Amino acid sequence: MKKKFILLVAFLLLAGTICFVFVTQSKNTKQDRKQETPVSTTSEKHISNTQGYSLYLTKNYIFAQTSPGETEFVHSSSNPDKGMTWIDTEPANGRTVEEVVDAVILDQGGITNIITTAVKIDGEPAIVVEPLSGQNLIRRLIVVHNGILYQMNFTPDDPQVGEPYEQMEDFYKTVVDTFRFTK
Numbered sequence: 001m002k003k004k005f006i007l008l009v010a011f012l013l014l015a016g017t018i019c020f021v022f023v024t025q026s027k028n029t030k031q032d033r034k035q036e037t038p039v040s041t042t043s044e045k046h047i048s049n050t051q052g053y054s055l056y057l058t059k060n061y062i063f064a065q066t067s068p069g070e071t072e073f074v075h076s077s078s079n080p081d082k083g084m085t086w087i088d089t090e091p092a093n094g095r096t097v098e099e100v101v102d103a104v105i106l107d108q109g110g111i112t113n114i115i116t117t118a119v120k121i122d123g124e125p126a127i128v129v130e131p132l133s134g135q136n137l138i139r140r141l142i143v144v145h146n147g148i149l150y151q152m153n154f155t156p157d158d159p160q161v162g163e164p165y166e167q168m169e170d171f172y173k174t175v176v177d178t179f180r181f182t183k
Contacts, residue, residue: 051089052183083167092149101127131157145181
């Protein structure tokens with residue numbers, strides 16, 4: 001019971017932080033967006049100049065750049081267990097995608113049911129690693145472009161949770177289809 005309460009408090013603090021950052025950053029991010037034809041009438045383009053990418057997101061997602069190297073995307077449904085994504089960027093420091101994947105799997109402490117799948121993101125080879133442990137199960141897409149490591153995390157990666165999984169799956173497909181490097 002105490003663990004559930006702590007998780008609830010942590011989630012509420014995260015949600016409040018995201019809302020605060022979103023409200024305070026919304027004026028700047030709207031000015032940074034280029035006008036292009038969206039993927040559908042319910043999507044808009046998000047450009048992260050600091051992280052060096054663009055992607056389309058459905059209008060039912062809100063986003064906040066929580067640090068210079070991280071942006072979070074959260075579904076705006078009223079369900080407290082929402083689909084969530086965060087994209088981390090950092091210098092690759094000469095590491096390959098395969099080396100990063102090996103380190104991620106090693107960090108999982110011997111979990112044996114991890115699956116890796118090769119994909120392409122904007123023409124670059126990438127690897128999807130799933131399921132990873134966390135508060136909820138995580139699907140991580142890893143790619144290196146121009147010396148920058150991109151780790152895209154999607155949660156919950158568990159079909160048994162229903163709607164939040166469907167939200168995550170839809171956003172994952174949108175990211176894979178629309179993610180473009182800008183640096």
